[in-house]
Amino acid sequence: MLQSAEKGQYAIGAFNENNLEWTAAILDAAEELQSPVIIQCTGGAAKWQISYRVVADMVRRLVEDKNITVPVALHLDHGSYEDAFKCIEAGFTSIMYDGSHEPDFETNLKRTEEVVKAAHAKGISVEAEVGGIGGTEDGVTAKGELADPEQCAKIADLGVDFLACGIGNIHGIYPANWEGLSFDQLKAIKERVGDLPLVLHGGTGIPVEQVQKAISMGISKINVNTDLQLVFAEATKKYVEAGLVDDGKGYDPRKLLKPGREAIVERTKELIREFGSDGKAWN
Numbered sequence: 001m002l003q004s005a006e007k008g009q010y011a012i013g014a015f016n017e018n019n020l021e022w023t024a025a026i027l028d029a030a031e032e033l034q035s036p037v038i039i040q041c042t043g044g045a046a047k048w049q050i051s052y053r054v055v056a057d058m059v060r061r062l063v064e065d066k067n068i069t070v071p072v073a074l075h076l077d078h079g080s081y082e083d084a085f086k087c088i089e090a091g092f093t094s095i096m097y098d099g100s101h102e103p104d105f106e107t108n109l110k111r112t113e114e115v116v117k118a119a120h121a122k123g124i125s126v127e128a129e130v131g132g133i134g135g136t137e138d139g140v141t142a143k144g145e146l147a148d149p150e151q152c153a154k155i156a157d158l159g160v161d162f163l164a165c166g167i168g169n170i171h172g173i174y175p176a177n178w179e180g181l182s183f184d185q186l187k188a189i190k191e192r193v194g195d196l197p198l199v200l201h202g203g204t205g206i207p208v209e210q211v212q213k214a215i216s217m218g219i220s221k222i223n224v225n226t227d228l229q230l231v232f233a234e235a236t237k238k239y240v241e242a243g244l245v246d247d248g249k250g251y252d253p254r255k256l257l258k259p260g261r262e263a264i265v266e267r268t269k270e271l272i273r274e275f276g277s278d279g280k281a282w283n
Contacts, residue, residue, distance in 0.1 A: 001036050001071055002162050002197040004283040005220040010276030011200075011211075014038035014075060015268060016225035017055070018045050021261045022232075023062055029268035030070050033278040038094070038221065040075040043083050052076075052083070052090035060091070070281040075127070077223065084115045088124055095119055096127035096164070105130075105151055113158045120159070127199060127221075128155045131166030146185045153192040162221055164199040165189050167214075172226050174205040181210050183217065190218040197221060204230075208274055215276065222275055228264050235263035 005012050017023040017039050030037035039059055046052045059074050075094040076087040084097040097115040099108030112128045119126045131147030147165035156163060167189070168182040190198065197220035200211070204226040211222065239259045244250040272278050 001038075001073060002220045003195075004280070005036075005277065006195055006197040006218065008280065008283055009216055010280060011215045011220050011222045012036050012038055012277050013268070013271050013275050014040045014077070014199075014221050014223045015228060015271075016040050016042065016045065016077060016223070017059075018229075019049060020058060020062070021257050022228070022264060023059055024066065025261045025264035026228075026268050027062060027066060027068050027072065029265045029272060030072070031066070031068050032265075033269055033272050034070055034281040035272045035277040035279070036071040036073075036281055036283075037272075038073045038075050040077040040096075040223070042077045043080065046083075052087050052092065056087075056091040073125075077225075078129075081111050081115070085118065088119055088122060092124065094125040094127070094161075096129070098129045098164075100129040100131060100164075100166075109154060109158070112155060112160065116159050125161035127162045127164060128158070128160045129164040129201075130155055146182055147189060149185075149188045149192040152189045156193040156196050160196070162197040162199055163193060164201050167200075169200060169202040169206065172202070172204070174202075181206065181214055183213065186214060186217050186219070199223065211274065212276075222271075224268075224271060227271070228267060231263040231267045232260035235259040 001012060015026045017026065023039060026037060026039060041055050046055050049055050056074060063072050073094045074092045076083060076092055076096050078098045079087060079096050081097060084095045087095045097112055099111050102108045116126050130151045131145035145166040152163060152165055167186045168179060198218050199221040200214055200219045201223045204224060236259060
């Protein structure tokens with residue numbers, strides 16, 4: 001999936017899910033635009049939904065019962081060493097071991113190697129990370145770094161399938177004084193890792209022209225979480241503020257959640273088009 005994106009110079013959206021409605025909305029958008037899609041889940045989201053196994057079963061059943069025809073990957077986002085192994089057993093098709101927060105690079109290197117060995121034995125792809133991505137993700141805060149190209153090369157040599165690398169990006173909402181992506185750093189990293197697909201975390205709020213330039217330089221997977229949370233919250237807020245909760249059975253959760261679900265579908269479609277993966281389901 002990502003190898004095709006890297007060769008074709010488009011990116012595949014990796015959209016974080018939070019519940020059944022969220023997941024169904026992302027799948028609907030991908031199916032409508034015939035785009036491959038990555039559904040991803042953090043440890044916090046899995047805990048909210050009880051477990052990784054529940055998430056894996058839910059995604060699998062939704063794909064089957066909604067007759068989704070496009071390629072769908074289920075990915076662990078920012079997984080700890082322990083959670084990577086839990087997801088291997090739970091039936092995820094792809095995992096991220098985020099060793100960027102380990103005490104030193106050697107620990108990241110050693111544990112990434114162990115995760116790659118265990119995952120590849122079961123046909124599961126692995127994402128690794130070099131250089132902490134700024135902001136806070138699932139309770140882990142990083143200032144944001146420019147990943148060292150030499151460290152990226154060492155991680156790539158372990159046989160990882162794709163690599164997240166800090167190039168000035170952050171999680172959450174970007175501040176007004178954000179300096180933008182470092183394309184010089186991206187170029188240096190790409191030169192060292194060759195055709196290995198690279199991952200851009202913190203996709204919310206980066207100007208479209210910067211995102212598309214990054215794609216042209218080797219970014220093949222773009223993570224989206226905050227963006228969908230914002231549109232869901234805004235649509236739900238409008239429903240409540242319009243007094244629709246008190247209109248007949250407007251309190252019915254199916255009615256209450258519908259505007260947010262529809263907003264996720266529309267925003268996901270916009271992002272798929274921006275990333276250039278629409279119509280690429282069978283590339």
